[in-house]
Amino acid sequence: MPSREEVAYFGAGPAPLPTPVLEQGAKAFLNYENTGLGLAEISHRSPTANKILADTRAGLTTLLDIPSNYDILFMHGGGSGEFSAVVFNMVAVWVENRRRRAESELNGDSDKILERVRQEVRRDLRLDYLVTGSWSLKASQEAASLLEPIGKDLVNIALDARKDNGGKFGSIPPEENWKLSPRQRGQGIESAFVYYCDNETVDGVEFPSFPKSLDPGLQDELEKPLVVADMSSNFLSRRVDVSKYAVIFGGAQKNIGITDVTLVIVRKDILSTIPPPSFLHALGIWSPPAILNWAVVAKNNSLYNTMPIFSIWIAGQVMKSLLAFHGDSKLAGQEELSNAKAKIIYDILDANSSTYQVVPHTSVRSRMNICFRVCKGDAAIEKEFLDGAESRMLQGLKGHRSVGGIRISNYNAVSMTNVEKLAEYLKDFAKKH
Ligand SMILES: Cc1ncc(COP(=O)(O)O)c(C=O)c1O
Structure with a gap:
């Protein structure tokens, strides 16, 4: 039976966690802080649970320097649940802004207010999606499906990155080519939000930085967009200026903890x-x-219904271990480490380009999910690559079933030692092919 040290796991999620966190987790699952009860057994409304929620929020606030005008919610449903939540909540916000405006202009005449907003929803409401990979595509499809009863063209695909790249994901075309909806608040066609996925797990495409055309610091007051980002697969891997976003969300099961909490x-x-x-x-x-x-979740301190306190505690411990490891440099330290690990791999792939072909364009290569083909996608050689890796206990390298190829997931808990083991294998395999 292999030990944890012998296995180097590069799966895309659920993903590896720091061993010390799992060791403490095993104890906490059985008997939390000598209370005689495990963390999955206690009430989510107990003082212990409340403290765990508060500690985890504090850890996230410190790591990301989250400003005080933001709330942190723990939710169910994973990233996919948020695809729907974004639509429900942000459409409601758009409607409420229009309702308030109509109310002030129509002197409170409720029939007229309703009629005006009804017309405006069909005529003016747009949801802007930047589609750069499989997950933003899924999110945009969920939005279109949820909005179908009120209108067909309300989802604006402001960017479909496949169009510039031979029908496949792998690039992010220049911002001048994006077709964002107007953003003046309160009249005419107006986007409820602009949505993007910061790191596309399946396709290995990551935004290198915050898009300039969405930057609230560079816009007139009326032009500031409400930016929503899915950070499920690169959360806590680099610094983020939270103040640029209306909403950031992510499932925990890659960089933050175990599944069950969003x-x-x-x-x-x-x-x-x-x-x-x-x-x-x-x-x-x-x-x-x-x-x-x-709003309901926030009002109830994320305890509207039964939350997985054990999963939230694990997330809190992962945050604590990041803070302990990087000290004052916090996510700048993690960013440096993530970049260094990714560079080791990409350098080898590039130096052996007749054996390995990286899928995405250089400028948008993900630091978290490194996607490439072996010998131009030769099925037998890719199998040989995976089998050879397996024989060295290098696991979880198969690309997503929808795209094939190889994917190395380089999440925070993937150690430099394991990256070096994989680097050796990449070099050895290239010598033979
Ligand atoms: C970027 C991204 N968004 C959303 C999801 C969906 O997450 P979940 O499975 O938690 O619904 C995933 C899953 O891997 C993902 O990688």
Whole structure:
């Protein structure tokens, strides 16, 4: 039976966790801090659970320097649940802004207000998606499906990166070519938000930095977009200026912890801009279901229903271990380490380009999910590559079933030692092919 030290795991998620966190987790699962009860057994409303929530929030706030006008929510449903939550909540915010405006202009005449907003929803509401890979594509499809009852063309695919890249994901075309909806608040066609996936896990495409055309610091007050980002697969791997976003979300199971808990960082003004459910219903729009309703979750301290306290505790321990390891440099330290590990791999792939072909363009290569083909996708040689890796206990390297090839996931808990073991293998294999 192999030990943890012998196996080097590069799976895309669930992903490896720091061994000391798992060792403490095993104890906490059985008997938390000598209470005689394990963490999966205690009430989610107990003082212990409340402290775990508060500690985990504090860890995230410190790591990301989250400003005080943001709330941190723990939710169910994973990244996919947030694909829906984003639509429910952000459409409601858009409607509420229009309702408030109509209310002030129409002197509170409720029939006229309803009629005006009804027309505006069909005419003016847009949801902008930057589609750079399989996950943003899925999110945009979920939005289109949820909005189908009120209109067909409300989802604006402001960018479909496949169009510039022979029908495949692997590039992020220049921002001048994006077709973002107008953002003036309150009248005419107007985007409820601009959505993007910071790191596309399947396709190995990562935004190198925050898009300039969305930067609120570079816009007039009225032009500031509400930016929503999926950071499921690169959360806590580099610094993030949270103040540029309306919402950031991610499932925990890659860089943060184990599955079961979704983290959502949301600006507080969003939470106070949800209209009365009756108004949405009168427009034929669903009000957000309670467990996906950010305002409801926030009001209940993320305990609207039973939350997995053990998973939240694990996330808190991972954050604590990052803080202990990097000290004051916090995520700058992690960013440096993630970049260094990714560089070791990409350098070998590039130096052996007749054996290995990296899929995405150089400028958008993911530091987290390194996707490449072996001998131009020769099925037999790719199998040989995977079998050879397996024989050295290098595991989890098969590319996503939808795209094939090889994928090395370089999440935070993948150690430099394991990256070096893999680097040796990449070099040895290239010598033979
Ligand atoms: C970037 C990204 N977004 C969303 C998801 C979906 O997450 P979940 O499986 O937690 O719903 C994934 C899953 O791997 C992902 O990688």
